[in-house]
Amino acid sequence: DAKTTQPTSMDCAEGRAANLPCNHSTISGNEYVYWYRQIHSQGPQYIIHGLKNNETNEMASLIITEDRKSSTLILPHATLRDTAVYYCIVRVEVETSGSRLTFGEGTQLTVNP
Amino acid sequence: DTAVSQTPKYLVTQMGNDKSIKCEQNLGHDTMYWYKQDSKKFLKIMFSYNNKELIINETVPNRFSPKSPDKAHLNLHINSLELGDSAVYFCATLGDFQETQYFGPGTRLLVL
Numbered sequence: 001d002a003k004t005t006q007p008t009s010m011d012c013a014e015g016r017a018a019n020l021p022c023n024h025s026t027i028s029g030n031e032y033v034y035w036y037r038q039i040h041s042q043g044p045q046y047i048i049h050g051l052k053n054n055e056t057n058e059m060a061s062l063i064i065t066e067d068r069k070s071s072t073l074i075l076p077h078a079t080l081r082d083t084a085v086y087y088c089i090v091r092v093e094v095e096t097s098g099s100r101l102t103f104g105e106g107t108q109l110t111v112n113p
Numbered sequence: 114d115t116a117v118s119q120t121p122k123y124l125v126t127q128m129g130n131d132k133s134i135k136c137e138q139n140l141g142h143d144t145m146y147w148y149k150q151d152s153k154k155f156l157k158i159m160f161s162y163n164n165k166e167l168i169i170n171e172t173v174p175n176r177f178s179p180k181s182p183d184k185a186h187l188n189l190h191i192n193s194l195e196l197g198d199s200a201v202y203f204c205a206t207l208g209d210f211q212e213t214q215y216f217g218p219g220t221r222l223l224v225l
Contacts, residue, residue, distance in 0.1 A: 036214075041219070042219070043117075043203050043205070043216030043218055043219055044156065044203070044205075044216045045216070046213045046215070049213075085154070099144070099161075100158050100161065100169060102158075103155070103157070105155070
């Protein structure tokens with residue numbers, strides 16, 4: 001799986017948009033970009049994923065650059081409950097039985113009141 | 114109902130003991146995992162099972178033995194516990210839709 005690089009930590013004001021960047025310059029054409037987050041003392045939680053096109057769901061938006069070498073997760077109106085470690089993961093789709101997620105160090109997002 | 118549940122939530126034990134952690138899911142998913150998150154917060158896969166069959170076995174000591182009595186359960190038995198086994202252990206399932214994994218709340222194991 002392609003290696004990802006994320007900032008160690010970021011701060012955001014409550015109510016503002018949080019933009020979390022991720023570099024994945026060695027991503028292959030068939031590798032997806034996934035985002036998970038881990039709120040303190042909880043299990044990781046799926047947020048969103050994409051291949052080429054930008055994606056949006058009820059939690060966040062995912063913007064993938066045209067060359068696919070980087071992406072940005074956007075939380076449009078961050079709340080205090082969004083404080084968590086955010087993981088960017090890239091991986092290829094395989095037979096589900098052999099699938100695995102390789103977590104990096106992630107970005108600690110702190111939303112401040 | 115909790116989708117993926119683990120028991121116990123906390124486990125404090127002495128070195129050399131044998132202990133088990135249980136995981137149950139009510140999502141009907143075929144694939145289940147065990148992950149270990151150490152004190153540095155790195156989350157690493159240990160095992161995966163698909164329909165009661167072992168699929169992934171990372172370089173985990175033989176003291177760790179997963180057991181899947183049925184599709185809804187994946188338990189982790191650990192023999193001869195060591196100090197380095199202290200960590201948070203997460204169970205997870207794989208959804209049908211493209212790599213969405215659902216994690217349990219974690220079991221915090223402390224070996225003294």
